[in-house]
Amino acid sequence: QVHLVESGGGVVQPGRSLRLSCAASEFTFSIFSMHWVRQAPGKGLEWVTFISSDGNKKYYAGSVRGRFTISRDNSKNTLFLQMNGLRPEDTAVYYCAREGLAATGHFDSWGQGTLVTVSS
Amino acid sequence: SYELTQPPSVSVSPGQTASITCSADQLGDKYACWYQQRPGQSPVLVIYQDTERPSGIPERFSGSNSGNTATLTISGTQAMDEADYYCQTWDSSSSVVFGGGTKLTVL
Numbered sequence: 001q002v003h004l005v006e007s008g009g010g011v012v013q014p015g016r017s018l019r020l021s022c023a024a025s026e027f028t029f030s031i032f033s034m035h036w037v038r039q040a041p042g043k044g045l046e047w048v049t050f051i052s053s054d055g056n057k058k059y060y061a062g063s064v065r066g067r068f069t070i071s072r073d074n075s076k077n078t079l080f081l082q083m084n085g086l087r088p089e090d091t092a093v094y095y096c097a098r099e100g101l102a103a104t105g106h107f108d109s110w111g112q113g114t115l116v117t118v119s120s
Numbered sequence: 121s122y123e124l125t126q127p128p129s130v131s132v133s134p135g136q137t138a139s140i141t142c143s144a145d146q147l148g149d150k151y152a153c154w155y156q157q158r159p160g161q162s163p164v165l166v167i168y169q170d171t172e173r174p175s176g177i178p179e180r181f182s183g184s185n186s187g188n189t190a191t192l193t194i195s196g197t198q199a200m201d202e203a204d205y206y207c208q209t210w211d212s213s214s215s216v217v218f219g220g221g222t223k224l225t226v227l
Contacts, residue, residue, distance in 0.1 A: 035216065037163075037216075037218075044204075044206065044218060044219075044220050044221040045155070045157075045163065045206050045208075045218040045221070046218065047215065047216035047217070047218060050214075050216065059214045059215060061215065062121075095162060095163070100165075100168060102168065102169060104151040104153070104168055104169040105151055105153070105208075105209065105210045105216070106151075106153035106165055106168035106169070106208070107153075107155075107163075107165060107208075108165050108168070108174060110162040110163050110164070111162065112162055113162060
């Protein structure tokens with residue numbers, strides 16, 4: 001059974017940085033594209049960023065481009081999200097999600113999420 | 121930017137059929153998928169590639185996508201189906217797009 005476990009969330013002041021991790025297990029991490037999706041309190045889902053299986057392709061939502069960086073370490077089965085210049089509007093639960101292999105752009109597995117709160 | 125429009129809420133009586141729509145320009149030319157999110161839980165994929173059901177998802181969940189509208193249909197709706205539902209696709213600029221979500225109430 002696919003297992004995705006996010007960590008690294010917490011309370012941070014505006015303008016500061018935070019690094020999220022997503023530990024993957026029970027599947028061959030290196031062949032799957034991965035994403036980060038966030039959900040502000042009481043709001044809907046918002047896609048944040050994508051990384052291809054080999055790490056060579058990366059896409060970002062306009063709201064985070066230039067501030068957030070996605071990366072992965074396939075040798076350690078881990079996905080990362082480096083978040084710089086955090087803003088109050090970045091407050092959300094951050095989920096890592098696995099993209100299905102069918103190349104139809106869906107997310108077939110999600111982690112439990114980690115809460116990031118940006119507040120002074 | 122590409123936007124997916126969902127009704128904020130849909131109500132259905134137990135045992136009846138619920139339909140949740142997701143609309144956007146030429147959505148039928150793309151693949152659409154659907155997620156269920158119960159309160160306090162992570163999203164779960166219920167339909168992908170317009171009409172496909174992942175293993176473990178009950179047969180009462182089905183999907184369609186044509187023209188400008190994708191539809192999630194839940195036949196014989198049960199109380200456990202009460203949740204938020206989100207549609208999702210990719211736009212032409214390699215960005216993932218989610219609908220605003222629909223709260224399904226079973227009453």
